[in-house]
Amino acid sequence: MLSYWEKQSLLAYDCIVIGSGIVGLSTAISLKEKYPKKRIAVLERGLLPAGASTRNAGFACIGSLTEILDDLAYMHSDDVVKLVQLRRKGLQLLRARIGDDRMHYRERGSYELISEAEVPALDRLDEVNGLLSHILPGPAFSMADDKLPKTGIIAKHLVQNNFEGELNTGMMMRTLIDLTLERGIEIKTGCEVLGIEESPTSVTVNVTGGLSFTTPYIAVCTNAFTPALIPNLDIAPGRGQVLVTEPVKDLPFKGVYHFDKGYYYFRELQGRVLFGGGRNLDLLGEATTETELNAVIQADLEEKLRTIILPGRDVAIEHRWSGIMAFGSTKEPLIKAHSARIFLAVRMGGMGIAIGSEAGRMLAAMIPA
Numbered sequence: 001m002l003s004y005w006e007k008q009s010l011l012a013y014d015c016i017v018i019g020s021g022i023v024g025l026s027t028a029i030s031l032k033e034k035y036p037k038k039r040i041a042v043l044e045r046g047l048l049p050a051g052a053s054t055r056n057a058g059f060a061c062i063g064s065l066t067e068i069l070d071d072l073a074y075m076h077s078d079d080v081v082k083l084v085q086l087r088r089k090g091l092q093l094l095r096a097r098i099g100d101d102r103m104h105y106r107e108r109g110s111y112e113l114i115s116e117a118e119v120p121a122l123d124r125l126d127e128v129n130g131l132l133s134h135i136l137p138g139p140a141f142s143m144a145d146d147k148l149p150k151t152g153i154i155a156k157h158l159v160q161n162n163f164e165g166e167l168n169t170g171m172m173m174r175t176l177i178d179l180t181l182e183r184g185i186e187i188k189t190g191c192e193v194l195g196i197e198e199s200p201t202s203v204t205v206n207v208t209g210g211l212s213f214t215t216p217y218i219a220v221c222t223n224a225f226t227p228a229l230i231p232n233l234d235i236a237p238g239r240g241q242v243l244v245t246e247p248v249k250d251l252p253f254k255g256v257y258h259f260d261k262g263y264y265y266f267r268e269l270q271g272r273v274l275f276g277g278g279r280n281l282d283l284l285g286e287a288t289t290e291t292e293l294n295a296v297i298q299a300d301l302e303e304k305l306r307t308i309i310l311p312g313r314d315v316a317i318e319h320r321w322s323g324i325m326a327f328g329s330t331k332e333p334l335i336k337a338h339s340a341r342i343f344l345a346v347r348m349g350g351m352g353i354a355i356g357s358e359a360g361r362m363l364a365a366m367i368p369a
């Protein structure tokens with residue numbers, strides 16, 4: 001049984017954000033910037049954020065050439081450009097908010113490996129550069145075959161992505177949590193939202209332990225886990241597999257690399273190789289919210305590590321993990337008012353690090369005073 005005081009002062013907020021990934025924290029910070037006096041709480045089911053934001057590869061990317069060509073095959077070119085612009089805006093806001101040093105943001109080169117079968121994509125490089133020319137200060141992509149030999153990487157060609165960087169995901173999320181707390185926003189961890197009830201005047205948020213919060217507005221930032229709270233949305237989970245090697249002696253490359261339409265990605269990380277992807281090998285099996293490893297995909301990553309990235313080297317794997325993303329029938333995120341009092345920023349695809357800050361800003365702008 002709750003006291004009068006608990007109900008009034010500890011369980012009532014002016015706005016509640018559900019989910020403490022990059023989108024939830026960015027939404028809370030943008031809300032506080034818009035309404036400095038409002039009491040805002042972020043509710044997180046895990047003791048740590050438990051989705052994709054602490055489990056990705058730390059690529060600050062706007063899309064590779066073959067990924068953008070793949071998008072152009074089923075999206076209108078205006079929508080493809082809008083997505084690239086959203087990624088760029090989001091990264092600019094993230095960098096301005098956090099500061100490059102506090103998340104080790106670096107631009108040490110971003111490249112795409114082009115296989116023999118993908119060589120025709122190079123004929124469209126100028127077309128894609130032209131398409132993006134009014135939103136970027138220079139060409140998005142350029143040939144970089146001259147850099148390939150000294151990397152030791154096996155590919156037919158190398159394309160440079162001229163507006164991409166890399167960051168330390170752990171430092172980025174640590175700093176975002178610190179900034180959220182510094183601004184007087186509460187984060188309640190181990191607080192799983194079990195249900196939401198909307199009335200004409202407020203929203204009741206039922207959480208673990210039999211407690212209920214009340215608030216005029218909620219921002220749902222639970223990405224792949226949203227269907228458990230709000231059914232009938234066009235959202236499906238997609239798991240991403242990652243491995244990190246032990247330190248590699250004389251590793252011949254730095255920077256970040258993509259291949260196969262963005263389905264695979266690797267980078268140098270503190271003298272190691274971080275390598276992830278392969279979801280396209282088992283799209284159905286990876287449409288899950290279980291953070292387990294997929295043995296077939298992990299074996300594929302190891303095989304590609306030994307034949308493409310570090311050919312002829314036998315390097316041990318030190319860490320493996322997976323994280324859960326959210327996809328839909330289109331690539332655009334869902335950022336909208338779901339009802340008068342419930343607002344959503346979910347379905348971030350493989351772009352949430354890039355677009356997450358801007359998605360939060362857009363969501364906060366929709367929430368009334």
Ligand SMILES: Cc1cc2nc3c(=O)[nH]c(=O)nc-3n(C[C@H](O)[C@H](O)[C@H](O)COP(=O)(O)OP(=O)(O)OC[C@H]3O[C@@H](n4cnc5c(N)ncnc54)[C@H](O)[C@@H]3O)c2cc1C
Nearest residue numbers: 019021023045050051052053059193240323351352353354
């Ligand atoms: C392997 C991998 C590689 C990636 N690579 C890139 C990349 O190169 N570039 C890029 O931009 N993006 C990349 N992403 C995607 C990016 O990480 C995600 O899009 C982004 O982190 C999504 O952020 P989010 O805040 O929407 O969701 P999440 O980080 O999933 O946060 C949602 C939070 O909600 C919480 N939650 C869920 N349900 C409840 C509930 N009922 N009650 C309370 N809390 C709840 C979860 O515990 C979680 O902490 C990658 C992701 C993975 C996994």
